[in-house]
Amino acid sequence: MEDLNQAAETVASLMRLVTTTGGLSLKYRITAGAGAADPDGFERRDIYVECKGPDTELLLANDGELLRSLEHLAAKMLRLEPDDHDRVSFDANGFKASRARALREAAEDAIDEVEDTGEPFRFVPMNSRERRMLHMFLKDSGLQTASSGEGPRRCVVLYPEGYRIPVERSYGGPDRRRTPRRQGARSSY
Helix, strand or coil, X not given: CCCHHHHHHHHHHHHHHHHCCCCCCCEEEEEEHHHCECCCCCCECCEEEEEECCCHHHHHHHHHHHHHHHHHHHHHHCCXXXXXXXXXXXXXXXXXXXXXXXXXXXXXXXXXXXXXXXXXXXXXXXXXXXXXXXXXXXHHHCCEEEXXXXXXXXXXXXXXXXXXXXXXXXXXXXXXXXXXXXXXXCCXX
16 A cells, blocks of 8 residues: 555545445544554554444444444455555444453453463454454463464464463365366356
C-alpha cells in the first residue's frame, strides 16, 4: 500500500457502496497514515475506519462478524497479502478497544491459572487478529504459547514454563484438491 491517499479513497468507495447500495445507515471517518491508530492502542494501522450510526449494531452482531468482513473486503480491494491484512482496521462504538481489554484480562487470568495449576490453558477459538493480540499480551509472562486447531476452531493455548508442547497433526482425511477438467469436458452427474 504505497499511496495511502489512494488506498483511503478505495476504502471510501467500499463504504459508499455499503451505505448507498447496501442501505446501511452509517457515518464513517477514514484516517490514513500516522493518525490511523486503533483505539485500543495496540498497533498503528495504515487505514483506520470508525463507523457510527443507527445500523452500527449490525456491524457488531455475532461478535463483530460484519466489521471483520468489511476489513477483509477492504484488504482484498487493496490487494494486500494475507500477512498485511492488519494494515486496515474498522471499528464501531469502541468495540475493538473493549475487546482488547477483555483479551488482556483473559490473558492475565490464564497466566494466574497456569502458574497456580501447572496445567495448560486453552482459550476459546477466535479469529487470527485476536489470537495475535493474545500471543502479544502473553509474551512477557515467561510462559509458552501456541495456536492449536484448524479453521474456526483455532485457538491459543498457554503452557507452563518448560512444558513440552505437543506437535499438531494435520488432518489425515482425503485430499480435497481437484484436478482441473479439460476444456469442453462434461460432467456425468
